[in-house]
Amino acid sequence: MGTVKRLVIFALMCICLQATAGSDIQASVFSASSKTVILRWTKYPGAASYQISVTSTSSPDNPIAFATYGPNTVMGSINTLSPNIKYNFTIKALDVSQGTLSTTTIEALTAPEVMDPVHTVKSKDSTTLMVTFNLQSGATSYIIRIQNSNGFFREDTVSTPGVSQAEIRSLMAYTEYELSIMSENSAGRSQPSLPVTAKTILPPPNFSTSSPSNDSIAVSWAPVAPAAQYTVSLFDYSLNTITKYNTSDTNLVISGLRAGALYAIKGLAWDPEGREGESSLYVNQTTRPPTPSSVNVSVVISQAVAGLSVSWELDHNVYGPIVYQVISNHNLTCNTTSKSYTLSPVGCGKVHAIQVTASNEAGPSYPSDPVVFITFPCPPESLALVESSEGNCTLTWNTVPYADSYVAFIKSGGGSERTCNTTSNNCTFSCQCGYTFLMSVFALNQAGSSPEGHVLNYTTLPCCPEDMSVTTVSTDTLEIMWNPSRGAELYMTRATDSSDVILCNDTAPVCALSDLSCDRSYSVVVTPCNEISGCNYACRAHTKDTAPCMPMNLMLDPKNSSSITVRWTANNRAATYAVSAQGDGGTHSCTTSGNSCNITDLSCGSTYEVSVIAMSNAGQSLPSYTDSLETEPCCPASLTVEQVTQAVSNVSWSPAKGAHSFITSLTSPRGHARCHTQDSHCLMGCITCGTNYTVTMEAYSHSGHMSNCTYQGFSSSACCPSGVKLYRMASNTMRVYWRSTSSSHSSITEMTGSSNYTCTASPGENSCDLGNVQCGDVYSVVVAPLTPEGNKVQFCPQRLYSVTCVGDTIGTVIYRGKRSVE
Structure with missing residues (x-):
């Protein structure tokens, strides 16, 4: 409408054009509508007015409209025309007497009639509207005008002849528009029809799907504003069914589905007016596969390598490819598309917890229940053979985890074989000395037998010698003889007691053992040996006794100047000992069955020769080695200690018989002092x-x-x-202060100079005052403790002080140093 108004105003304006002198008037159609044609012409010189006459091309002799314009007007409109009619327009330039100066005729067609409003408007999707309209006679095309209150304006042209519908695309979702339509021919377009209001629908939700479990599908989407509700449709390919779910949330979990099945999901949003929004495209989603069932595990051997064959049942109704993952808790894993797989290698004695998980594009299934499988046991280790004295051998081995039983294979050197089945870790069989056996043990359980383990090659011990005799050759030598024994390559003869071992190794069946210990009960054993099995230590021993031992390690322990204890070492079993001490003081003796004896009445300073002899039913020992005895010196009869200074004392004593040197000690918890001298005194x-x-x-x-x-x-x-200090007090009084070292002694203070002053402090006090002290003098100050008898300790140092005067009173006290007691 605004465009038409501008054209009318423009047509009524007076536009002055400068025409070229001497040229004919020229005219053209500026615009045409259903009932109006606007013409424009050139200005003709001398024209006083311009006249326009209109006739139909079908009746050129019957004028139907006239219009006159002033000399300065070069554009004018003719109204009240009929739509879609072809007219002849004649423009004349007239002088003042209405005479024709110049004339021209042009032909023009009016635009079609104003159309009816859009007939129907439907939403094809959230951005497209489908419109239908009534066709207009004489129209060659149609123009649909789309606009809204937000400033949107667009015109779409429908140029297909005979089509009364159109799609309006690229609109905004859930937006209200005004639609009007115009028809168009070669002359121009009609006025817009009355507007029709239409609103696009909500856009489709953008679905994101997943399968959280093998019987559910989770659907989520971003909110579609201002949706009041959503409809989610689930299509089951297998059943060819559609199930719809309504929700106001932006997520939905659909459960109760079949595992490993393919579904298609689409949805739409409902606006607050209750209109369905645009439906989304289908999204395919597969549920997770079902959990593998009937998992079975067994042991297989391939090329000497053990493995676990794991199998399960396949579900042929699942959709798409399925990958199965087999996992053992011993870091064995595999992926396969078949229904079985072998985990290898596996070791012996392992407890495997095996699970199978199925996976498709939706994710993994729940793992199957763990199948606990114990592999075949490991071969027993630490095979050992123990021979007993009864001619039996016991084969032992370490128990093996997860073994139910054991079987031992025993092959002797003669070619015979035997087996032993047991649930324990040992097997006893009859064996003879001197034979070689090959033995192996296998462990068994439900998974099978263990691999072959260590083969024990064992040769039984040689037999013990027979007819053995032991005879005495000399006081410290035994001769042993015996018959040769089967399987022996070397004989080891050993005589032992509780602390001594005498060995003799020889290949002959005779041996002499010498340098035996005295007073011993020897166990003599001949042990046969060979290089393969070692030695047979189970042979019977023969016992033989020796004579008493000579006392050894004679020790003399003086008790005082007249007695001594004699000790020795001789662990004879039933011996009596005689001790004698011979010297310049005569002979002294004692007898005992023990290892010590006291000899008394020895003289101080005498020298004795002491020896011991052992006697028993087996004979008499050699005398012990002689030891010399010197009796200890006497102690001085008297000893005195005199303190010389506070830290030095003089110790003196009387002469002592037999003493050559002295060590004198003063000992206390706070320390000790010693002196070593040959004199009778020391500092x-x-x-x-x-x-x-x-x-x-x-x-x-x-x-x-x-x-x-x-x-x-x-x-x-x-x-x-310590810490003695002198302080000035009032009235010519001086105070002496010190750090007390004891609370049990009184202290005396002496200050000497031209005049002497004294004061005494009770135990525990650490100061005293000196009155009427004369100033202007140098004083020597001594603070010393008093002994319990009231005597002054003479070793305390003196301190010098200068006492100055201020008038007649004491002035400054100056410390001048310390000096020791002279």
């Missing part, structure tokens, strides 16, 4: 003040014999106080 340093000491002495003879001497204890003097 000891490092004495701790205020300490109780134990006084002991060691007196040594020339040969190093020692006497331990103990004397009355010694107490050192109390410790001198």
Whole structure:
């Protein structure tokens, strides 16, 4: 409508055109509609007006319309025409007397009639509308105008003759449009019809599908605004059925489906007006395959390699290719499309939990229930043969996990074979000495027999010698003789007691054993040996006794200056010992059945020769080696300790008979001091003040014999106080302060100079005051503890102080150093 208005206004405007002088008037059709034609012409010189007359081409002699325009008008319209009619238009240029200056005629066709509104509007999909309309006579094409309130405007042309419907594509989903239609011929288009309102439908949901289990399909999609509800359709290819599900959510899980089946899913959204939206395309989705069933496991051997053959039943009703995965908990796995597979290699004695899972494009099925399968047992290890004295052999081996029973194969050197079936780990059979046996053991269970394991090659021990005799050749030698034994290559003769072993190895059936120990009960055994089986240690032993041993390791232990204990080592079983000590003091002796004896009444400083002899029913031993005895020196009768300084003491003692040197010790929990001298006195340093000491002495003879001497204890003097300081107080009073070292002693303070001052502090106090001190002098200050008797300890150091004056009173106190006691 806006376009038509602009054309009318334009037609009524006066446009001045400068025409070329002397040319004929020219005219043309500017535009044409159903009832109006707008013409334009060139301006003719001298024209006072322009006249337009209209006749139908079918009746050129009957004018049907006129129009006159002023001299300055070059465009004009003729109205009230009929639609789709061809007219002749004659334009004349007239002078002021209405005479014709120039004339021209043109032919023009009016546009078709205004059409009826669009007949029907339907949605083909969410972006396409299907419209139908009534055909217009004389129209060569049609124009459909589409617009909405959001500023959208578009015109689509329908140019197929005789077609009364059209598709309007590329629209926005769920959007309201106004549709009007115009007809068109060669002259132009008609006015638009009355508009019709139509709304596109909702777009289809974009489905995403999966199969979370073998009996369900999950469908999800993005929300379609402003959908109020969704319809999901499930097509079953096998049953050729469609099932619909309505939901207001954006996801749906469809359960109760057949495993491994193919389904097609599509859906649409419903708008709030209750209209169905565009339906989506079908999406194919397969459910996961069913869980494999009837899983069976067995052992197979291929090219000496053991494997587990796993088989299961196939479901032939599933859709599409299925891949089966076989998994063992021992990291064995395989993928196959058949109904069986062999897992290899597998070892012995393993417990496999085997599961089979089926997979298709939808994913894996639930795994089958684990099938627990125990493989064949491992071959027994640590085969060993134990021979008994009764002529039986026992073959043993380590038990094998998961074995139900065992079978032992025994082959002797003579070619005979025997088997032994058992559920234990040993097998006993009759065997003779000197023969070779080949033995192997297999373990069995329901899966089969173990592989062949170690073959034990065993030769039984040689036989023990017979008619053996043991005779005494000398006091320390035995001769042994016997008859040769079967299977023996070497004889090992051994005489043993609780702590001694005498060996004799020879290939002859005779041996002499010498250097035997005394007073022993020897067990003599002849052991036959060979290189293959070793030695037969089960042969019977013969017992033979020897005479008492000579006492050894004579030890002399002086008890005091007149007695001594003699000890020795001789573990004879029933011996009596005689001890004698001979020296310048005479002969002394004692007898005992033990290993020690006391000899008394020995003289101090004497030297004795001591020896021991053992006697028993078997005879008398050789005398022991002689040992010399020197009696220990005597202790000094008296000993005194005198403290020289706070840390040094002098120790002196009386002479001691037989003593050559002395070690004197002062011992306390806080330390000890020692001195070693040949004199009868010594000085000891490092004495701790205020300490109780134990006084002991060691007196040594020339040969190093020692006497331990103990004397009355010694107490050192109390410790001198430390940290002594002198302070000025009021009224010419000085205070002496120190760090107390003991709370059990009183302390005395002496300050000496031109005048002397003294004060005493009770136990536990650490200061005292000196009154009326004269200033202007140098004082020596000593703080010392008092002994329990009230005596002053003489070893404490002096400290020098200068006491200055301020007028008549004490001024500054200056410390000038410390000096030791002279």
